[in-house]
Amino acid sequence: MTAEQAIFLFISFVILFSGYLMVTRANLVHSALFLVVALFGVAVIFVLLDAGFLAVVQVLVYIGAIAILMIFAVMLTRGNATEEQESVNTGYGWALLLSSLFAFALIVMLGQWQEIDALAPALSAERDTIVELGTALVSPDGYVIPFEVASVMLLAALIGALVVARPQKKGK
Amino acid sequence: MSFWQDPVNVIGEWIRSFLAGFLPEAWVTFLYTLLSVVIVASFGLIIVIFLIWLERKIAARFQDRLGPNRAGPFGLLQTFADMVKLVTKEDVIPEKADRLAFNIAPILSVVAVLLIWAVIPFASGWIGTDLNVGVLYIAAVGSFGILSVLMAGWSSNNKYALLGAFRAVAQLISYEVPMLITLMVPVLLARSMGMMEMVQDQDLWFIVLAPVSGLIFMVSSIAEIGRTPFDLLEAESEIVAGYHTEYTGMKFGMFFAAEFLHAFTIGVLFAILFLGGWRGPGAEEYRVLGVVYLMLKGLFGYFIVMWVRSTLPRIRIDHMLSFNWKFLTPLALTLLILTALVEKIFEGSAWRVPALLIGNVVVLVISFLIVRVVSRRTAKERVTFKKRPEARPA
């Protein structure tokens, strides 16, 4: 076993275990903290996949913004999310069955695929994938239109979130 | 390369060859990396001891006092005395606190700052790891600091701590926006996100090319570390001590050390991004000189932070937010667009530097004019006395 494999196994254990804790803990702030651990693990996986930029963006976007927003929302709606309350709904047995069936089906399907044990082709050392990614995002024969659409979508989400969450004026 | 020109790499090579004598290659790399990590991390932690003394001395001078002067020469040993006090104090954990989060939060706050030091270029060729996304990395690890504040405030099970955490998140997330935008200006100028390339590209310090961006970076960084005038997250007259109200002993010491180290780190980052980092006469030749230059420039940035801290009063929370969203963020965006445009138009021409400088000044003047007009138009709040019900004996 190489060092990379050992790191991968350790990190995937961390991700799956904290993901498990996330979906089972009744205390929502704990759930959110375990979500942070899992997301950080995914960032490490990106590093293992030679996508350093994505790893950093993962930490910046998910931990710096999304997870903190989650914790903030949990605290704002705290009156109802106390620790003692039942955390799962009545149909959780079906959910368990369905998701384990789904995982089982995925693993079986993956096992039947021949190319699955492919090894990564080496990236040449001179290639600067960040420069390539940046060029791909803004060049006209690359992905400039999806990029612009994504930014418009983010703006729309920003305005939409503001409109939805704005407190209603009294008397209206 | 002689010892005096590059002592670190010479010693490093020596250790490497020493280890290679009796260990396999993989272990040598592992141990060598571990050793470098320990050295860089402890450099940060040790310098805090000196920084705390320095800040107390200088803050005392600002307030016409002497500052620590009993323990050791010039009070240099004061910090050690404080450390002994903190370590020997009882470690109190509130009854209903969330123990796991409560104990992890102070460690996370120190880690968040120390992680920044991994990409700081100390001198030519001396850098923890020269990430090609160094600037983005700095912004990313900053989010662990926010997380630690939130965890500390929530897990203490104390309303003041929670209020402090809420304020902290509002402030830190808001001020991250102009900071990230201004970080992109040096990136544009250097055409790289790597910290080493950023320093190597500064034949002319970036503060000359982007003075207003440097100013915005400084202001939003001060808000990011939560120092006066942005110390709303630990405003002692309103919410006791904010998110670390319930912390005692060494756990409080960790928050304390992290704050000082973060302030100095901000100074060092300012030096790297805008003041040419380790560059200076003879720094390429004798690399230790580069460290000296970097530390001097970093201390200058740190001095500005202290200066602002001892001069300005605390800002009100709604002012804090509107200053960020209505002034800093639009200004930072304008400057980013301006820099990008000027860089493209005057690419390779001799007019690049004056154009950038003039553009910055024009943007600053226009924004101040706008602020003046707006502040004249908005009605001033009248502070009036309201009669309160008198307290009478029943």
Add this chain to the structure above:
Amino acid sequence: MIPLSWFLYLAAGLFALGLYGVLARKNAIAILMGVELMLNAVNINIVAFWRYLTPQSMSGQVFAVMVFAVAAAEVAVGLALVISIYRRRKTVSADEINLMKW
């Protein structure tokens, strides 16, 4: 060297965990967290396929960036909805938000 299959199995497991979270949790915010987990599993797959099958073109990484943008927008709008519902009905439990149910 890590074979491609390891990443795919990890992503499958993570996706199933997220699916369970979405289906079983009562709290609307917890459901959103489950969605985040699923999006992350998808992202692992995308980046792994990019690295192992098509490293010469950047489309894999570009797609992962798009997923980040979608995730950020989804959380912003989702949490705004949750907070708005909480203001009106004083609950964030998905079981009790049943006005549209019949």
